[in-house]
Amino acid sequence: MRFQFFAEYRGSLSRAHLCRMMQVSDRGLRASRSGPPSRRQRRDMILLAHIREQHRLSLGRYGRPRMTQELNELGIHVGQRRVARIMRDNGIQVLRSRKFKRTTDSDHSFNIAPNRLNQDFMATAPNRKWAGDITYIRTREGWAYLSVIIDLYSRRVIGWAIGNRMKQGLALRALDMAIALPRPPHGCIHHTDRGAQYCAHEYQKRLRRHKLRPSMSGKGHCFDNSAVESFFKSLKTELIWRNAWQTRRDVEVAVFEYINGFYNPRRRHSALHGK
Missing domain, CATH: 3.30.420.10 (Ribonuclease H-like superfamily/Ribonuclease H)
Structure with a gap:
């Protein structure tokens, strides 16, 4: 976690000052930057590949909840917070919509049926x-x-x-x-x-x-x-x-x-x- 902080921090403090403050050695910091990725980083890389694929298949529409559901159904057990972090860190965003405009020609003399649906959009079986x-x-x-x-x-x-x-x-x-x-x-x-x-x-x-x-x-x-x-x-x-x-x-x-x-x-x- 401390080495990850170093990787993400872009403040004005010098590297030597940060090493003393975080109680890590300069050699350890250099090793963390040149060494292989950690186990968690490797898992994040694999998860990122799956997220990018589902983002493509969903035409960029799936946000955190639906993306998490899709991954879980594929057998990739992950929580929404981790999915949100990886999407945010890698610039994977949901494409937003524009205002929708309707066109309805209701200026006519035909009979009008009553509203039998009454905004109840759920059905108990197909073709009801x-x-x-x-x-x-x-x-x-x-x-x-x-x-x-x-x-x-x-x-x-x-x-x-x-x-x-x-x-x-x-x-x-x-x-x-x-x-x-x-x-x-x-x-x-x-x-x-x-x-x-x-x-x-x-x-x-x-x-x-x-x-x-x-x-x-x-x-x-x-x-x-x-x-x-x-x-x-x-x-x-x-x-x-x-x-x-x-x-x-x-x-x-x-x-x-x-x-x-x-x-x-x-x-x-x-x-x-x-x-």
Whole structure:
């Protein structure tokens, strides 16, 4: 510990003065600097390699708690304080997000469904509660719009579609994907905002055909659909804002890889206690 203090200290005292104060010899200090790393230092170096790898796999998103959980599941038993120290000492930081902007066209004459979800984002089994929304992504050839549907039990994206127009057809493509894969039981709640895409006749007809119960957020209540907002925030922080996108096709390929290669199979969700 004393030699470590010497290595980290950058004050105005001379080395000889510090040696006398800390009761160590100048020869011992030189040996500590030229000798092999200690057992603890070697373990920290191994742990640092694992942290860097998980930092890369998580797209720079995991902070101390999730990083510690990931390492423990890999059989590397370490505490949060040690993980935080190594990340801090080596400049490994969580990438921060920018402000998220919503786009919802609620100025229409379609019927509005009641809020059956009522901000209860937990489900007891798969395909009991779904939530959907649409966001936008800037590319050099114009806006790309992403529609998603998320199963609130697992937080997995079960339906998604990208297009150049934020119309009903985009939302229907995401819905059709979600319906085709898990075959939801009758009575599954389908929650969205009040956008015209979701209130339109064909979309509501599709919900009735598959016995899905429509649910819609209150006007101006962004927290009513915060589960999907959280996904969009993660997507933009971990993928979208890191690149200047040339085409909508580039975005589509990248989103496919993100959802199927990281978000669905690997990402830990704080709402599910890091699972």
